[in-house]
Amino acid sequence: MLALLSACFGGNGTGTAPVKPTQVLNTLALTVDSGPAGASGAVNHAYVTLMVCVPGQAQCASIDHVLLDTGSEGLRLVRSVLSAQSITLSAQTDGQGRAIEECVSFGGGQTWGPVALADVTLAGESAAKLPIQIMDDTLAGAPPPATCGANGTLIDGVSGFNANGVLGVGVFAQDCGAMCVNAAAPLPVYYGCTAAGACSAENIALADQVANPVAMFAADNNGVVIRLPNLQNANGDASVTGELIFGINTQADNALPVTGLTVLGADAHGDFTATYNGNTTLLPAIIDSGADAFAFDDPTIAVCATGAFIGYYCPAIAPKSVYVIGSGVGVNNASSTVSFAIADPNTFVANAAAFADLAGGGGSSAFTFGVPFFYGRTIYFGIDQRVAGIYTGPFYAF
Amino acid sequence: MIDRTCKCALILLIAGISPLGLHRAYAGLGGDYASVVADAADLHGTESSADCPHYTVWKITADTGMLVREFLNEDGVVFAVAWTGPVLPDFRHLMGARFADYAAAVAALRNPGLQRSVRLASPDLVVESEGHLRAYVGRAYLPGLIPPGVSSSDLR
Numbered sequence: 175m176l177a178l179l180s181a182c183f184g185g186n187g188t189g190t191a192p193v194k195p196t197q198v199l200n201t202l203a204l205t206v207d208s209g210p211a212g213a214s215g216a217v218n219h220a221y222v223t224l225m226v227c228v229p230g231q232a233q234c235a236s237i238d239h240v241l242l243d244t245g246s247e248g249l250r251l252v253r254s255v256l257s258a259q260s261i262t263l264s265a266q267t268d269g270q271g272r273a274i275e276e277c278v279s280f281g282g283g284q285t286w287g288p289v290a291l292a293d294v295t296l297a298g299e300s301a302a303k304l305p306i307q308i309m310d311d312t313l314a315g316a317p318p319p320a321t322c323g324a325n326g327t328l329i330d331g332v333s334g335f336n337a338n339g340v341l342g343v344g345v346f347a348q349d350c351g352a353m354c355v356n357a358a359a360p361l362p363v364y365y366g367c368t369a370a371g372a373c374s375a376e377n378i379a380l381a382d383q384v385a386n387p388v389a390m391f392a393a394d395n396n397g398v399v400i401r402l403p404n405l406q407n408a409n410g411d412a413s414v415t416g417e418l419i420f421g422i423n424t425q426a427d428n429a430l431p432v433t434g435l436t437v438l439g440a441d442a443h444g445d446f447t448a449t450y451n452g453n454t455t456l457l458p459a460i461i462d463s464g465a466d467a468f469a470f471d472d473p474t475i476a477v478c479a480t481g482a483f484i485g486y487y488c489p490a491i492a493p494k495s496v497y498v499i500g501s502g503v504g505v506n507n508a509s510s511t512v513s514f515a516i517a518d519p520n521t522f523v524a525n526a527a528a529f530a531d532l533a534g535g536g537g538s539s540a541f542t543f544g545v546p547f548f549y550g551r552t553i554y555f556g557i558d559q560r561v562a563g564i565y566t567g568p569f570y571a572f
Numbered sequence: 573m574i575d576r577t578c579k580c581a582l583i584l585l586i587a588g589i590s591p592l593g594l595h596r597a598y599a600g601l602g603g604d605y606a607s608v609v610a611d612a613a614d615l616h617g618t619e620s621s622a623d624c625p626h627y628t629v630w631k632i633t634a635d636t637g638m639l640v641r642e643f644l645n646e647d648g649v650v651f652a653v654a655w656t657g658p659v660l661p662d663f664r665h666l667m668g669a670r671f672a673d674y675a676a677a678v679a680a681l682r683n684p685g686l687q688r689s690v691r692l693a694s695p696d697l698v699v700e701s702e703g704h705l706r707a708y709v710g711r712a713y714l715p716g717l718i719p720p721g722v723s724s725s726d727l728r
Binding site for chain 2: 245246278279280281282283320321327344346349350351353357358359361362363442443444445458460462464465469485534535536537538539540542544
């Protein structure tokens, strides 16, 4: 650790040492609690507070309870939350003067709303004129096309994620990437919408896509480090506080360990692979702070049939121990065995916000390491094509 | 998506669907073969099929990288659909008349935004949908129409 520090600061000897730019505060409190005012009852949701300003103006607001999501990229904020703090952001327009809007699918719903530029600050890091998505819960912009959020599946309000917004800091610099830039048939992600509200899917340049804010910082922009402590009571803590750290191996507080680290390279989808409990089936896998539980298929585990956790696993003998082996893809073939326990959520402490042994996902053909995996760990998320120490993203490390 | 279902010979290949895909309501689940062809047009895709005991599976490969499989029973009815791709297919089309049931079940979930892996199971309809931008996967099937001797685990 000390050797790293002296290397950063240019060493000793005569002559002029290289001028090191002032390092900014790169840590943000990360809190697992029951959620924002008006939408509480959240379980295993990790939140941060950030500052958003109208570009070029002194109009700013502090937005709390923004969900930290390593399974997506981009900042999305609920319009009514912004309006309540007098923040109005204008939609970006395309070459034909149409408002650029976006539809993104998350689990059981879609977010719909315009792309707008905002000056965003997290801790001491800032990104000016950052493309973000306004989650248009008041439908002040164009109505969604029929393909987006049909039959009540829009999740633009605070209740959709139990959050005032989503901070996507996954392993890519933009939310859609190259596949949304020059497709022969534009993907149903970005849309150009006329003043009359007619929207059609269109290609969007990378620079105009909703971006991972970290990738747009001036420094500390190669990824993030997330640290949450172990729960005091695996069966339920009222709240937990840890850290979101910007940058990997850029400051003293985000140095990569020299030993004991498993680095799993991700593929072009942002996935590594996993095998569960000795099964030979290779599952696409992701470490996802936007998922509230471990999610995987195990038909031998009973599923909760009633109660607040209907659909999650209710193992008959709890806690049930299982394990998964995560393996990197591409040039990286490192692997790591992770053992964890699953318990019946009906035995959890009532009204707690953090549970270590929560799992679900029957029928899944993937493996998701959700928030329970984060408790008691330091996890690194390396952004695509950005260098962090001796590694290049996209990667997950722990 | 790997075909690890029945060991059936590939018997037919239809290529070069017009990229101008007509937009009209097609059926998906509960629909017929004509709706499968229309799905392929709408997805700007090519079709291939495999004939298995008791059912036929049509695979549509779209130029977006999306793969859709539609399973037809011996009566020519689509009883299962499966997908994998960088974006979600249009569920209104793929689930046909069952879309309203799906939408109602999803809307009733707690924290729909955090359910990265959604499973909705009723006696009439099972939907499993998961993933993220760049990699979605899932399937929907009508349990009552699964041909005898066919396991739901084949329907991927």
